[in-house]
Amino acid sequence: MPLRTLETSPHGAIMLDAQHTRFALWAPDAFYVSVELEHGKSIAMLPQADGWFEVETACPAGTLYRFNIDGERAVPDPASRAQAVDVHGWSRVVDPHAYEWRHSQWQGRPWHTAVIYELHVGAMGGYTEVEKHLPRLAELGITAIELMPLAQFPGERNWGYDGVLPYAPQASYGSPEQLKHLIDSAHAHGLAVILDVVYNHFGPDGNYLGQYAKGFFHEDVHTPWGAGIDFERREVRDFFLDNALMWLLEYRFDGLRLDAVHAIDNPGFLKELAQRVREQVDSGRHVWLMLENELNQASLLKDDFDAQWNDDFHNVLHVLLTGETDAYYNDFAEQPTAKLARCLGEGFIYQGDITRHGHARGEPSADLPPSAFVAFLQNHDQVGNRALGERLHQLCSPQALKAATALLLLGPMIPMIFMGDEVNAAEPFLFFTDHHGELAEAVREGRRNEFADFAAFHDPEQRERIPDPNALPTFLQSMPSFVENDHAQLYRHLLSLRHLHVAPHLPGAVALGAQVLAEGAVTARWRLGNGSLLQIDLNLGELPLDHPAPRHLIFQTPAEQGAQLPPHSARVSLSPAGEHF
Template identity: 85%
Template sequence: MPLRTLETWPHGAIMLDAQHTRFALWAPDAFYVSVELEGGRSVAMLPQPEGWFETEIPCPAGTRYRYNIDGEQDVPDPAARAQATDVHGWSVVVDPLAYPWRHSQWQGRPWHEAVIYELHVGALGGYAGVEHHLPRLAELGVTAIELMPLAQFPGVRNWGYDGVLPYAPQASYGSPEQLKHLIDTAHEHGIAVMLDVVYNHFGPDGNYLGHYAKGFFREDVHTPWGAGIDFDRREVRDFFLDNALMWLLEYRFDGLRLDAVHAIDNPGFLKELAQRVRQQVDTGRHVWLVLENEFNQANLLEHDFDAQWNDDGHNALHVLLTGETDAYYSDFAADTTAKLARCLGEGFIYQGESTRHGHTRGEPSAHLPPSAFVLFLQNHDQIGNRALGERLHQLCSPQALAAATTLLLMSPMIPLMFMGDEVNASEPFLFFTDHHGELAEAVREGRRNEFADFAAFKDPERRERIPDPNAAATFQHSSPSFKDSAHTQLYRELLNLRHRHIVPHLPGSVALGAHVLADAAVTARWRLGDGSVLQIDLNLSATALDSPTPGHLLFATPANQGAHLPPYSARVTLSPVGEHS
């Protein structure tokens, strides 16, 4: 890492020792900046080159502070390591070394061992609430939890994608020390912890950067959330690069999932982030970097990024399971079975073809290993972006869901589930926020208007029934109860088989191809690293197919299939080295 100079201060309040803190703010549009301490003390910050203001003062951990711009406006620290309450209130000085780690020798887990469980911290009762689920998840076979974004957002409930202070873990979930305790306890159970980070935009309430650092943004680049972030500017890049390193080094997260990097559209920044992480993390420690990327840029997965969420695979499976073809599912309505086969054989479905909007999307991906793709049947988006937040088991038959779950948990792709999937939770996962006034009204109406393209909500009166994101009840209804079911036993059995027979041999795996058996039925084969061949036959149609069992049967749903592949079924076979054709 290059040495810091006066032109590249670390953003925010950095403790120099137990009693002294350096404050640095990049405010190129400000004439005068001061640090305001709770209690009334004000300290002028010294102007530095390139728009920086800096000062060092006696100031221990726990001190509440904020910045004053030009004697006119008090603002929180954009790089605050904690907030006392809300995004508009006092920032808090944090000692990153104060937490006594109990499992400091933890080195993470190799990527091929990942079985990821995505969760919303608030819906599970905060950092301490998530801890209660760790023994259950470890017993189920989960090896990693992925936390939806934690960056401080306005109010006390939010999905997390409205965060405006990326360095501050959400105060309503608990303290930074409680977050570290959660991660420490997860490591005790052998569970890695990933964090979803949002570097493509700031939320609509509580972002003051435009008042004193307009250069953070590019007015000539627009995203769905407003002006684009200027990642070509060094101060801006460092703001996000240092943030990623903070989560990985200070909090000891085991990986990051980068949200919607297609809205960043700056491969140079992404590659620098990956390179910096690989340089800074201790040799021997496993740290995962995963992308969400609508552009399907396979080139980013050839070097420092481990994988990408495979929305293509989800969308094809969803169409086959539910018959829904509204909105973005329309891109998967034609030749859906062939599209699923392409996903299983090559990774991405869209590798340069045109979408419904007439734009080409994606790059060739067949050369990538299966582990470069994260497969899922549900996630926060795919449930929560439904008007009523229904879960998949409420949209398709239990037999079809069991078959699709078999594919999810037994394929060489990396499986991801969303909280409640394993128990077929009856509770929805709804879109919720805690905005007020005109912003609350805009979010409410915007949410309802999003569904005008869906057949079930073309009637404005029906759209009025969509839950208000700002109502406390919307959040409360989104907390799942966890009651074991037959589906839980299916998860437990499949994950046990995965860990015993597939995971040890995933390194070096390659896809051998997939093809269509019939409408809504496919077969796919992979050569594992030890030379054995894994085959999954999936039939999501209502028609039985003649299909003798090849190799040694690992699992079948329903059982006792004989030489047929029944309706809504899946079969997993494994042929040892030398026994496959």
């Protein structure tokens, strides 16, 4: 597969043939740049227009190299395809064609068939260990795995959002070839593979771009992680656009989830990324593009992106299931049942409404199909951003969780499951890093101070119970066990019903509205693409309701309900086309 030719040079080390490599670095603030090879050879790079430095030299795959800026400091390649050890050391020349694909005819899966399983590669033991779970996940009814970010980060343990070398898969998880083998094996099991990518910031340790390419950043734009990235610059845009294409073309990922695009605040870049992907990927392939976006920009979901993670769905259900209203749950504390009905009937809850923090948020979304929203009861954020990493089954009644799971897996939004959800894993998922020195201390104290506004952690002594992110046991505690149990059987049953009755008919599905039945109880209906009518009645309240069961039930919990909708219950019915409820 030939690499595409760009108007500007591709960033990094690009192999020209088996023995020759072109090195390119955008360093507009440098006077002199050389590439240093592992055995002491230093080669001056030739200055080009617009701040580029380039050189072509004899250099086979596997060679270790780094750049030297002005003879004063050695830095890794910001577009390194692999690191020898960590973010500060040598980069490695990679041949993108060395891996021999076993399932090269794989074309992906249609979006409407997606059942996504989000996982952390490190917490599951690395690329080869994740591969061992593929048969189990496929049998469960999962159709796609989503890997939390892989970009090389400092140390050996991290959620992945502190990555500083976006082109280099994390070395502590395995080699680039082992990552490709995981993807290849997933395709053999009929599983698509999605990658979470972070284009809104770099991590706090190991990013050297500001030393020789200050124009990469926009000092007047601030994000929670520092100066904003200047996406108006062609060189910067291409750095990330080429990265997206590398994952999709070289590694054959089936989709990308773009993290926190509200911190990018450049719709032009997002639209160009989507356009480039659609142009470069073979027309026969199914490639999915998803967003995380606090701004709820429904306009981005009309033509450019397939879906957005629907935090509104999670947040309002969490309030109803647990009664918690701290922090971001506070925006869902008032009239949560009405908010859930709006979510089921229109997609987003916040569609330009003013939050309790006084900010307008969102755009109208009622005209979007249900499949434009990725729904979840938990994800890495909503578990890991809890002080003690508790999972939902430890916070609410098992009956209510079972009912909410039925809504998730049989509703027409695209369901996502977080690793361990399917077995109610006892292990927490904690926030973990592998920083050292002053940064480690700052991260530890910053993490504990985040929870000062939570009722359970007002007292500083209480916050001392929050695990140290840098301690190895914090990471080890976050490695879930996967013991088969009744909850796994529930997932297996519900997903078999989804694949039989719901997923095939999602194209053309439309919401018909949702109504509040009582506090904590709603009913929602959708017309599927084949004309059948899907209805879900959900009661997360404490009182039974007089609400006779409709005909054509396909699932209910508890199993025996009669004419009432009991507390902590759900019913799902599917009426054939042309027949009313």
